[in-house]
Amino acid sequence: MGITGGIAAYKAISLVRLLIKGGAQVQIICTPSALDFVTPLTLSTLSKNAIHSHFFVQETGKWTNHVELGKWADAFIIAPATANTLTKMANGYCDNLLLATYLSADCPIYFAPAMDLDMYTHPTTTTNIDKLLAYGNQELPAGSGELASGLEGKGRMCEPEEIFNTLDRHFRLSTTLSGKTILVNAGPTFEKLDPVRFIGNYSSGKMGKAIANSLAKRGATVHLVLGPVDKGGVHSRVQVTNIENTHDLYEACSSIFKECDAAVLSAAVADYKPASRADQKIKKTAKEFTLDLVKTKDVLKELGAIKTKKQTLVGFALETQNEYENAVTKLEKKNLDFIVLNSMNDKGAGFGKDTNKVTLIERTGKKHTFGTKPKTEVAEDIVDLLSTYL
Ligand code: CTP
Numbered sequence: 001m002g003i004t005g006g007i008a009a010y011k012a013i014s015l016v017r018l019l020i021k022g023g024a025q026v027q028i029i030c031t032p033s034a035l036d037f038v039t040p041l042t043l044s045t046l047s048k049n050a051i052h053s054h055f056f057v058q059e060t061g062k063w064t065n066h067v068e069l070g071k072w073a074d075a076f077i078i079a080p081a082t083a084n085t086l087t088k089m090a091n092g093y094c095d096n097l098l099l100a101t102y103l104s105a106d107c108p109i110y111f112a113p114a115m116d117l118d119m120y121t122h123p124t125t126t127t128n129i130d131k132l133l134a135y136g137n138q139e140l141p142a143g144s145g146e147l148a149s150g151l152e153g154k155g156r157m158c159e160p161e162e163i164f165n166t167l168d169r170h171f172r173l174s175t176t177l178s179g180k181t182i183l184v185n186a187g188p189t190f191e192k193l194d195p196v197r198f199i200g201n202y203s204s205g206k207m208g209k210a211i212a213n214s215l216a217k218r219g220a221t222v223h224l225v226l227g228p229v230d231k232g233g234v235h236s237r238v239q240v241t242n243i244e245n246t247h248d249l250y251e252a253c254s255s256i257f258k259e260c261d262a263a264v265l266s267a268a269v270a271d272y273k274p275a276s277r278a279d280q281k282i283k284k285t286a287k288e289f290t291l292d293l294v295k296t297k298d299v300l301k302e303l304g305a306i307k308t309k310k311q312t313l314v315g316f317a318l319e320t321q322n323e324y325e326n327a328v329t330k331l332e333k334k335n336l337d338f339i340v341l342n343s344m345n346d347k348g349a350g351f352g353k354d355t356n357k358v359t360l361i362e363r364t365g366k367k368h369t370f371g372t373k374p375k376t377e378v379a380e381d382i383v384d385l386l387s388t389y390l
Pocket of ligand 1: 298
């Protein structure tokens, strides 16, 4: 556990108690300013370990090995994480023991921001949090309520019980899919028209990345074939193959699928591509311009055709009308085990958003409907159902 200097540091004391009661071994690193809020005596009594706060310990004449601490932990929770520490973590600063350990750690890292309202909403803070998420760290989001300043709003540190539950789930889930190899594809495809233009779509790849991350967190070996989108935010254990067009997506997926127990194809694949690609930029000399398009390979259908009885195949259906009927037709035509129906008519669902609303439809006809949720939670619902097939 890392504790930084904010008033919410008092909540870290309850968290230590919960972790110890839950059977964890806890080592605590306090930044120098955290010690203005909590005492080493309280923390060491509860954690049953000496508290670390400096690189060099005067009393013993010994150096605190931050690398060893970083490698020792199965998880690193930084709670509370102040704006100052978040900034330093996001930018690779290393001027205290907590930051050096953060940079050395190769375990999952959770951070719980805690600060006053305007600090929390300041663009530097939101940019730093986005950066930390893109590096694969996980946020324990702050709650809303009365803040130490007397202001009302977001910035209260996530409650110790919630943090404990998140970690409990993390450790319970971390091995449920070990030994399984799973292919995920995500993002758009770009079909080149000439050296400067392409046909593409607005897919952000967020849904597929969240599925890949959820699978990796449960111990699966995950291959993510990713279209041309931001490459950040992918779990360090996910093996990424970057592609641009449908042809390369098909080649990558069909070769990886052979060694997989399951595949989840969420990519927004182009259905047609230009019949030919111009070597030079197309000039606007013609009065009218007609583009000839030819069909691309349906990657999902191709995998459905070679799927063995032992493999599970999951597809997506993005619909604007007759949603359910169209999804069921795709489920059958493409030989899937279940399909994730996205309706473009639902608010909070679709391309580029951070939330989604899905219905999972199984081959047996069984339907699972969910409300609008963050894509990370939708991914958990999809992976929960997939796990029952594995
Ligand atoms: N898909 C694919 N290859 C394609 C087109 C789609 O693998 N060339 C996959 C998508 O990744 C998704 C599923 O098929 O998992 C359904 O995609 P969707 O766009 O909803 O449907 P289409 O099959 O393209 O049919 P239509 O566009 O007519 O609705």
